[in-house]
Amino acid sequence: MNKSIRVLQSNDYAYLEAMETGIEDDYIPRIFDKLTTGNNRLYGLFLEGQLVSMGGCSIYAGSYAMLGRLRSDRRFRGNHFGFELMSHVMNEVIKLDGIKWIGANTQEENIPARRVVDKLGLVPYAKLHGAVTKDTSLLESGAKRWTPIESNERKKAWLQEVYVKPTTIFPYECYYPFPASEDLFQGVDLEKWCFFENEEKSRVLITKYDQKKNHYLHTVYPWDDMISQEGLWETIANEYHKLLEQCEGDTYIWMDLTKEEANKLPDGHSFELSSPWILYGKEIENS
Structure with a gap:
C-alpha cells in the first residue's frame, strides 16, 4: 500500500x-x-x-x-x-x-473530530457558543451609547487588565478563541479594533470586523452582565448598522457566549445558538 x-x-x-x-x-x-x-x-x-x-x-x-x-x-x-x-x-x-500553544476548536456534536483531538493529547479549555444575530432590538432600551476609546495606550491597558491573566480566553477571531497572553496582543492593529467604555469606565466592549463565509461584527464583552449593562446593546447595534453600510452580502453580529451567558438571554431573543464549540489545546515547551 x-x-x-x-x-x-x-x-x-x-x-x-x-x-x-x-x-x-x-x-x-x-x-x-x-x-x-x-x-x-x-x-x-x-x-x-x-x-x-x-x-x-x-x-x-x-x-x-x-x-x-x-x-x-x-x-x-x-x-x-x-x-x-x-x-x-x-x-x-x-x-x-x-x-508556544497548539490547539483545535471543534463543535460539541462533532464526535469523530473530538476523538481525534483527544487522541492527540489536547485538553479542553472552554466551551463557547458562536451566537449570531441581525437584530438586537429586544436587548436595547434607548440608553446612551458608550464612549469610543481613541487612545491605543488605553486600549492596551484594557487588554492587559481584563485578559492577560491565567485561564482567560480571548475571542481573537470568529471560530478562533485562544488562551490570552501578552504574545496574543503583540502586533495587533489596535486602529482596526474599536473599544468603548461605559460612563463609569468600569466596563469595556471591543468590536472588530471579521469575514469567514459571511461578514461579521465580532463583539467581545468579557463580563456576564451583558443583559443589564445600559447602553451596551445600543453601542453594538450602532456599530453593526455602520458595518451593514460597508458590506455586500449577509452580515451578522457575532458574540462568543458560555452556556451560562446564553441562558441569560431573554425569551424571544433572535440569536442563533448552534452546537457549542469546544476549544482544546496545550502549551508547547522549549519552543
Missing part, C-alpha cells in the same frame, strides 16, 4: 475535488488558495495517489497554532487516517520556531 503525507499547494485543488466528504456547501474549496499560503498550511494523506484525508493549521500572533480543516473521504473512513494525518501536522507545527 503506497501511502504518503505531504504539504498541499494551490495546484492540488483537483485532488480535493475528487474527494467524497459528504459535506454540503463546504467553505474549504472556496478558499483553498488562501489555506495553502501565508500563515496557513494544508496537508494531505495520499493512498495510491488519491487524497483520502486532509487537514492543516493556521498560525496566529506568531506563537499560537490552531489545527483544523480535517476532511476525510468517506469511502476510506474507519482506517484512522484522520488521526494519522493530524498527528503528523501537529508534529510538524511543534517544530516551527516560536510556537
Whole structure:
C-alpha cells in the first residue's frame, strides 16, 4: 500500500475535488488558495495517489497554532487516517520556531473530530457558543451609547487588565478563541479594533470586523452582565448598522457566549445558538 503525507499547494485543488466528504456547501474549496499560503498550511494523506484525508493549521500572533480543516473521504473512513494525518501536522507545527500553544476548536456534536483531538493529547479549555444575530432590538432600551476609546495606550491597558491573566480566553477571531497572553496582543492593529467604555469606565466592549463565509461584527464583552449593562446593546447595534453600510452580502453580529451567558438571554431573543464549540489545546515547551 503506497501511502504518503505531504504539504498541499494551490495546484492540488483537483485532488480535493475528487474527494467524497459528504459535506454540503463546504467553505474549504472556496478558499483553498488562501489555506495553502501565508500563515496557513494544508496537508494531505495520499493512498495510491488519491487524497483520502486532509487537514492543516493556521498560525496566529506568531506563537499560537490552531489545527483544523480535517476532511476525510468517506469511502476510506474507519482506517484512522484522520488521526494519522493530524498527528503528523501537529508534529510538524511543534517544530516551527516560536510556537508556544497548539490547539483545535471543534463543535460539541462533532464526535469523530473530538476523538481525534483527544487522541492527540489536547485538553479542553472552554466551551463557547458562536451566537449570531441581525437584530438586537429586544436587548436595547434607548440608553446612551458608550464612549469610543481613541487612545491605543488605553486600549492596551484594557487588554492587559481584563485578559492577560491565567485561564482567560480571548475571542481573537470568529471560530478562533485562544488562551490570552501578552504574545496574543503583540502586533495587533489596535486602529482596526474599536473599544468603548461605559460612563463609569468600569466596563469595556471591543468590536472588530471579521469575514469567514459571511461578514461579521465580532463583539467581545468579557463580563456576564451583558443583559443589564445600559447602553451596551445600543453601542453594538450602532456599530453593526455602520458595518451593514460597508458590506455586500449577509452580515451578522457575532458574540462568543458560555452556556451560562446564553441562558441569560431573554425569551424571544433572535440569536442563533448552534452546537457549542469546544476549544482544546496545550502549551508547547522549549519552543
